[in-house]
Amino acid sequence: MISVKNLSFHYAKKKELFHELNLELGQGNIVGLLGKNGAGKTSLIKILTGLLYPKAGECQMLGETPSKRSPQFLGNVYFLPEEIEESNLRMDKHVALYAPFYPKFDHEAFASNMTSFGIDPSENLKNLSYGQKKQFYISFGLASGCSLLVFDEPTNGLDIPSKSVFRKLVASSMTDDKLILISTHQVRDLGNLIDRVLVLNNGAIIFNKSTEDISNQYDFVSTDTVPDSTQWLYHERGLGNGKAIVQSQGNLESKIDLELLFSGIVAHPEKFKTTAHE
Numbered sequence: 001m002i003s004v005k006n007l008s009f010h011y012a013k014k015k016e017l018f019h020e021l022n023l024e025l026g027q028g029n030i031v032g033l034l035g036k037n038g039a040g041k042t043s044l045i046k047i048l049t050g051l052l053y054p055k056a057g058e059c060q061m062l063g064e065t066p067s068k069r070s071p072q073f074l075g076n077v078y079f080l081p082e083e084i085e086e087s088n089l090r091m092d093k094h095v096a097l098y099a100p101f102y103p104k105f106d107h108e109a110f111a112s113n114m115t116s117f118g119i120d121p122s123e124n125l126k127n128l129s130y131g132q133k134k135q136f137y138i139s140f141g142l143a144s145g146c147s148l149l150v151f152d153e154p155t156n157g158l159d160i161p162s163k164s165v166f167r168k169l170v171a172s173s174m175t176d177d178k179l180i181l182i183s184t185h186q187v188r189d190l191g192n193l194i195d196r197v198l199v200l201n202n203g204a205i206i207f208n209k210s211t212e213d214i215s216n217q218y219d220f221v222s223t224d225t226v227p228d229s230t231q232w233l234y235h236e237r238g239l240g241n242g243k244a245i246v247q248s249q250g251n252l253e254s255k256i257d258l259e260l261l262f263s264g265i266v267a268h269p270e271k272f273k274t275t276a277h278e
């Protein structure tokens with residue numbers, strides 16, 4: 001579904017942001033894209049959705065070149081940016097105007113998503129809070145029927161119950177022919193939702209693993225459970241016991257701690273290297 005080969009990119013008069021970046025992602029996945037501030041997550045998303053052009057390399061999405069922005073490609077890709085444009089339309093009018101660009105738009109799903117968030121489509125977008133606007137655009141995107149959904153920091157501005165609604169709606173709208181890519185710093189909001197973790201760092205994808213492989217390969221433990229520090233791939237001190245990531249021996253059941261994993265990968269990329277077959 002996404003195939004990026006040797007992608008290089010820089011903004012005008014700026015140093016290179018991506019250098020020969022490679023990325024392959026298949027359909028049927030909900031992927032978390034993680035990276036430090038300024039790592040280039042938004043820029044990468046914009047390249048994938050055809051809003052920025054690569055300087056070198058190849059980028060194919062859904063078998064098309066995003067930068068050509070063909071109507072077929074645009075009707076099959078939904079991008080929710082972190083910063084939402086101002087609009088002076090009622091939400092139902094917005095849907096009447098923009099849904100026709102998405103041939104597989106599902107009006108029933110849209111109405112149901114809006115009900116789940118508890119927002120009334122007859123309201124004008126300009127009268128909504130930032131979080132409510134997000135709820136509307138998430139409802140729209142999940143109903144768009146697009147094969148590729150890209151959400152940049154979707155849970156920013158959502159309250160705690162709405163984050164839970166977001167997770168439920170994403171999980172229930174997922175089908176085998178879709179790819180949902182979520183870029184975020186709010187890794188706790190992704191708990192149990194994503195099935196693949198990508199980490200972008202220093203111009204490259206340094207980690208690309210399914211959550212199944214992560215669970216099989218690593219255990220997330222309290223440092224008193226595994227006190228031998230030579231076994232720790234990464235650890236953080238806490239108020240009481242610290243937390244550590246260790247190579248899985250297959251005898252512990254542990255829940256993935258995404259925050260700890262991300263910190264470990266960025267601190268010691270060599271210890272968490274993704275092998276070619278993953």
Ligand SMILES: Nc1ncnc2c1ncn2[C@@H]1O[C@H](COP(=O)(O)OP(=O)(O)OP(=O)(O)O)[C@@H](O)[C@H]1O
Binds near residue numbers: 014017035036039044
């Ligand atoms: N329009 C632009 N012109 C020039 N430089 C830009 C532009 N947009 C982003 N950059 C630079 O590119 C780099 C990557 O920015 P980007 O927004 O893609 O990162 P990010 O990972 O999404 O960051 P954050 O997590 O803070 O949102 C930053 O150094 C930023 O200053």
